[in-house]
Amino acid sequence: MPIDREKALTSDPSVREIAWTTRDVLLYHLSLGAGSADDPELHLTFENGLTVLPTFALVAGSGISSGEADAPGFHLPGIDIDLRAVLHAGQGLEVHRPLPVSGTATLRSRVAEVWDKGKAALIVLESAATGPAGEPLWTSTTRVWARGEGGFSQDAGPAEEKVTPPDRPADHVLTSTTTPQQALWYRLNGDLNPLHADPEFARAAGLDRPILHGLASYGLVCKAVVDGVLGGDVTRLTGLAVRFAGPLVPGESLTTSVWREGPADDGTERLLLHVACPERDGAPVLTHATATVTAK
Structure with a gap:
């Protein structure tokens, strides 16, 4: 069935x-590599004085113990596509x-936009807690980029920013390492897609x-910016937007280059980021x- 844009919108x-516990937050931080012999990062790994990385929001209420992990994740009105x-x-x-560090929330999710890109559809989903x-x-x-699902309208959407x-050296260059077990840890936050665990399934996917x-x-990258730019203060990072450009294999590392734009009138500052894998020639x-x- 083709996409019904009007129905979707x-x-x-x-x-x-949704609900989450301190245990869910601790597991999330550990799955991102928090804590080491040199720096246990107790503000991320110990319940006393615990703070929460902002990106935990994207897994809150989705942990295995919540019962949501095995639920299909793509129920959209007006959009019936091949997953x-x-x-x-x-x-x-x-x-x-x-x-x-623990709590409950009401999560409202909707299709915010659907653009026809010719050979594909670009679906924008919004969730507010x-x-x-x-x-x-x-x-x-x-x-969400849906290949082969274009042709449902004449509206390709506005040009994207x-x-x-900038053409100058980065103000910060941050390195994040991963371990061969990183995906096995991270999937315990709720995403049990075998692509991140099963070698045979991964090979079948190319x-x-x-x-x-x-x-x-x-x-x-959120943790790298908090640690390397914001002095560990999780409350100062209020927004993070990215495009996914390429995969990372557990055991590889990330290099995050950061350019600062300077404080704005509203007391915030925008950072420009570029994230690459040095083991693959900076891919x-x-x-x-x-x-x-937020500015200091």
Whole structure:
């Protein structure tokens, strides 16, 4: 069935209640490599004084113990597509206040836009979380590229903003390492796709071996910016938007180059990011990437 853009955009949002615990937060941080013999990073790995990386929002309520991990993740009104054609193309997150170490929220999800790109469709999904008193917690935006699903309208959407790093050396160059077990740890946050664990499944998908989750790379970059630019203060990172440009194999590393634009009038600063894999001659992993941080 072709995509019905009007139905997708006008349907009521799906609403569900989510909950998370301190244990879920600790597991998320450990799955991103937090803690070492040299620096145990107790603010991320110990329940006393625990703080929460903003990107935890994208797995909150989805852990294996929540019962959500095995649930199909692509129920969209007006969009009936082959899931094998779907690629996670980009991710955005805006946090409206520091995330609590445990809590509940109401998550409202909707199709924000569907653009016809000719040979493919670009689907933009938006999820907004509010706390028990109705306070906004976070808003996430997921970009999904559906191959072979174009041709349903004449509207390709507006030209997309291109984020190009300036022609000067980066202000910060941050390195994030991964281990061969990284994807096995990260999948315990709820994404049990065998592509990240089963070598035979990965080969059937045309890959040499299992790859790391895109959202794991996203979280690694969040942690790198918090550690390397913000002095470990998780509350100063309020937004992170990226495009997924290439896979990362567990055991490889990420190099995040950061260019600072300087403080804006509203007390925030935008950082331009470019994330590459040095073991593969600097192949890009995340591009068109920006972070929003609050000034000191």
